[in-house]
Amino acid sequence: MKKRNKFKHSLYLIMALAMLLYAIPKLSLAGGPSWVFGFGVVWSVFAFLVIAAHLHFIIGVDEEKQKRLEAVRKEKIAAWGRWYEEKRVVQK
Structure with missing residues (x-):
């Protein structure tokens, strides 16, 4: 059961990384403070949190x-x- 859980979290980690790599060029993180910039920052932070959570589980800290x-x-x-x-x- 534990190996299956690690596989599932590894799959989710790969999906989150792929989603982040796909979205980073499309997010507008330039141009100073604006709603678009704020959305890009918040979205990126949430994506990194998801990636960190899955890494934490996989590593088994x-x-x-x-x-x-x-x-x-x-x-x-x-x-x-x-x-x-x-x-x-x-x-x-």
């Missing part, structure tokens, strides 16, 4: 944090199961 979160999630599910069982026993 927070792999240890992800393992800890998974352990917490499993414990939370187990606690809900115990709580549900207690409620069921009390209602009988």
Whole structure:
């Protein structure tokens, strides 16, 4: 499952890079402050954020944090199961 996720994020990263490379020549980032310039800057920033997010996932910078979160999630599910069982026993 993890390898499939990395493939998916790699594909999205390539698509975002291709979109950015296609759009950069068409964006008007010259001519001083204007609405067109502002749009070009904001669009570029969002594109770079998307690329950075996918790179962050692919590189696996927070792999240890992800393992800890998974352990917490499993414990939370187990606690809900115990709580549900207690409620069921009390209602009988």
